Amino acid sequence: MRLIPTRSCVPGMKLGKCIFNEEGIILLKEHAQLSQTLINRLQQLGIDFLYIEDEATADVVIEEPISDETRIKALSEIRNHFKMIVESSGKAKFSKSQFMGKAFGNVMKMIMDDLDSRESPLIMLLNMNVLNNYLYQHSLNVCIYATMLGMAYGYGRDELATIGLGGLLHDIGKTKINPDIIKKAGPLSAEEKAEVQKHAEFGFKLLKDEPNIPLLAAHCAFQHHERLDGSGYPRGIKDNEIHEYAKWIAIVDSYDSMTTHRPHRLAMLPHQAMEVLFAGVGTLYEHKKVALFRDNVAIYPLGLTVTLSTGEKGVVVRINPAVPQRPTVRVLEEADGRKLTQLYEIDLSEKLTVFVSKVDEWGTS
Structure with a gap:
């Protein structure tokens, strides 16, 4: 495909x-x-x-990171609990479900089990086939990305469960923000931006005393918009003041936002989003963390049409986990535009003088 x-x-x-x-x-x-x-x-x-x-x-198969059963369960729990918080707005007292921590803990177990059973260790692009409520799907995506990145880093299962929960619930504070602002298609005013930024503190307050939700997961909600140089929010803390898990989630949160369709812009491809992340290395993000993410992301997804430096055009059909930036491309057209009847493949991890020079028809109108 x-x-x-x-x-x-x-x-x-x-x-x-x-x-x-x-x-x-x-x-x-x-x-x-x-x-x-x-x-x-x-x-x-x-x-x-x-x-x-x-x-x-026809032989190109795109492996989903989690099963349909896990996706449905995760999105159902996110939707139900987030809606419950939204519907409580304006009430004098909000009594959170005593089962929220347990419900999300079960979801994390399903996600980790699915990720453990995957054949490919690479982090693949999500979101390409989902009609989404951005908040729900983004929450699940960040959870999956953060958990897979934690696996690549070498965290144990308990640590993965915590960082995964931090990713799953990092934006829960947006349930306390006016939905008209969250869904606004155009640029936000200064007042609206200030209002949206409150979601980090709201999220921490919602989670910090929640049974069965680790306090570190609450801190992920609190700190995922903080940046190394102190330019982030809500507190403008720097470098070592930011928890390790929140630094990981900051990277994958930004990545998923950039590679997801938004009302005001088209989605980016992974290699474009990665360039933006690297532009922030040293000021916004730690170099070693962004580098590990890059080394574990398929920046040219399977099925993508690309043009090579030789002028040949083809489709990404395999990704080498050792060097995901240099996939195998099945050539469909010669440099002169002639369509081939006998297709051939070029493994860019072996043919080092050839590289992807263009990704066709992405993000242009």
């Missing part, structure tokens, strides 16, 4: 992967045939890219 911009899809193409709603329920099954009306509707709903069936790449 191939990953292509939704706006480049044409009627008659068939989905290579299912499309899910914000609850993790399948809305469109794989093999569903696209019509122009459906393509337009998916664009309106914020699906910028689709996995499409393609004869030349």
